[in-house]
Amino acid sequence: MTGFWALLKRDLTLAVREGSALGTALGFYLVVVAMLPLGLGPDLKLLSRIAPGVLWIALLLAALLSLPRMFEADHEDGSLEVMATAPLPLELAVAAKALAHWISTGIPLALMAPVLGLMLNLDITLTPALVGTMLAGTPAISFLGSVGAALTLKARRGGLLLALLVLPLYIPTLIFGISAIGFASLGQDGLSASLLILLAISVASVAAAPLASAAALRLQMS
Amino acid sequence: MFRADRNEKFLAALRLAGRAQQDAGGPDAFFAVAKREASQLYRRLKSRTSTAVLVNFANPLCRRPIRAGSSWVDRLFLHADNLTVERGTRTVISALSFTAKAGEALLLVGPNGAGKTTLIRTLAGFITPAAGTISLNAEFTDQDVAEACHYVGHLTGIKANLTAEQNLVFWAEYLGARESTPIEDRVHDALSHFGLSQLADYPAGLLSAGQKRRLGLARLSVAHRPIWLLDEPTVSLDAASTDLLAKLIRKHLANNGLVIAATHLPLGLEDPTYLRLGPAPSTGAAPGDTLSGGGAP
Incomplete structure (x- = not known):
């Protein structure tokens, strides 16, 4: 497992040094959410009703922006091929990279959501539910996204293809993320059920996605 | 394509x-x-369907660890039997058989497009051969060649935003988890062997092409692997650096290592075996049975 932690550490170091991926994702998130009230008009009731959905969808799109870079850099400089011949199984290497993506993109986006929620007049009591569901749901975004990133690795300008492949896979996360916040806003106790389903989706994708991603990467390298 | x-x-x-x-x-x-x-x-669809694409799911999570003792190395050999490799619709390597033994350097020679890179990538496990087998001897039967090898391809595997030392430390941790020597020692030795000690704290992105290449090759000595697969390792190296590489290869061979390299230079090795690929020249053997010991490239 030394290799796993070494790779995680390296990817996080690179994410900090390069910085552009996170900056782009956070900036995109901010811009999309900031533009929405301008488009819809200053109807506070309407904004506060649609806020959770807007925050979730914008988060998905922002996370999608940085996905293509997940394997691209390592493929371009040959690191990926060396990793494929290492004692650490490629599946675990993929898991380390997806985990690094979650830590460097998913968590900052989830933490930024309540700040943006203020711009949409989101009920402040919903903030814990919003951040909680986003933290529970974003691992699925990174890990499922790794499959798409691996499949479109060699496709030139594969970003759009990646979106087409991956966005449908995010639908369950989106549905249960929104429903959890809906339950919380109505004061019903369905929150924990939705949160558990979100966690289950995340756990399932953490377990299964690395296998698919590694298979796709092997195909890309052949 | x-x-x-x-x-x-x-x-x-x-x-x-x-x-x-x-x-x-x-x-x-x-x-x-x-x-x-x-x-x-x-064409792409046609080649996809005609070439069987096999994904190796062979239980990657419980592969046997490489033993770093000395009992097995003297018996190590790599045997390719009747190897046929197709790229797209073209057969690049057809019915090639050879054996490489520990302590021996096997140099792949041949014109551009002869299949040197394809053969090395096949041995490293990136390409599934259309027919034939690649096997290590009994000690290794259930182990991939990929696990027992260092693969050095055309790309260096160097991150521009990390320093030279950080790059090597990462590879030492990633590839050499089972080594007993401390990581700092291995990295220090590798850097000083290739004359990069002065540049250790320098961002790798600012190194020259030759220095990057040397840094990539330094990976060879931060983790032990019995088999080295080198694809044109001397590209962008000057004469002095090529000598340093040759020295490293000789040391590896003396330790009963096995080196398979695609190269246009003789690498300064004493008695390498040449494996000629591609269309046979007038003096060479026919393709498919092309192992000619000791001949000049």
Whole structure:
């Protein structure tokens, strides 16, 4: 497992040094959410009703922006091929990279959501539910996204293809993320059920996605 | 994938269309592009279906660890039997058999496109051969060659935003988890062998091509692997650095290592075995049975 932690550490170091991926994702998130009230008009009731959905969808799109870079850099400089011949199984290497993506993109986006929620007049009591569901749901975004990133690795300008492949896979996360916040806003106790389903989706994708991603990467390298 | 003459035709059509575009709207360019795209897609689909794409799921989580003792190395050999490799629809290597033994350097020689890189990538496990087997001897039967090898390809595997030392430390941790020597010692030795100690704290992105190459090759000595697969390792190296690489290879061979390298240079090795690939020259053997010991490249 030394290799796993070494790779995680390296990817996080690179994410900090390069910085552009996170900056782009956070900036995109901010811009999309900031533009929405301008488009819809200053109807506070309407904004506060649609806020959770807007925050979730914008988060998905922002996370999608940085996905293509997940394997691209390592493929371009040959690191990926060396990793494929290492004692650490490629599946675990993929898991380390997806985990690094979650830590460097998913968590900052989830933490930024309540700040943006203020711009949409989101009920402040919903903030814990919003951040909680986003933290529970974003691992699925990174890990499922790794499959798409691996499949479109060699496709030139594969970003759009990646979106087409991956966005449908995010639908369950989106549905249960929104429903959890809906339950919380109505004061019903369905929150924990939705949160558990979100966690289950995340756990399932953490377990299964690395296998698919590694298979796709092997195909890309052949 | 796309044949050169077709590309030329396409370019000619584009040029024509460019001229046409100045007069009229230039639908020729559109049709040329459409035709090329369609034919490319067709070829890609055809090659996908005709080449069996096998993904190795062979229980990657419980592979046997490489033992770093000395009991097995003196018996190590790599045997390729009747190896046939296809790229797309073209057969690059057909019915090739050879054996490489520990303590021996096998140099792959042949003209461009002869299949040197393809053979090395096949041995490293990136390409699934269409027929034939690659095996290590009894000690290794259930182990991939990939696990027992260092693969050095055309790319260096160096991150521009990390320092030279950080790059090597990462590879030492990632590849050499089972080594007993401390990581700092291994990295320090590797850097000083390739004369990079002065540049250890320098961002790797600012190194020259040759220095990057040396840093990539330094990976060879931060983790032990019995088999080294080197694809044109001397590219962009000067004479002195090539000597340093040769020294490292000789040391590896003396430790009963096995080196398979695609190269145009003799690498300063005393008695390498040459494996000639591709269309046979007048003095060489026929392809398919091309192991000629000690011959000049």
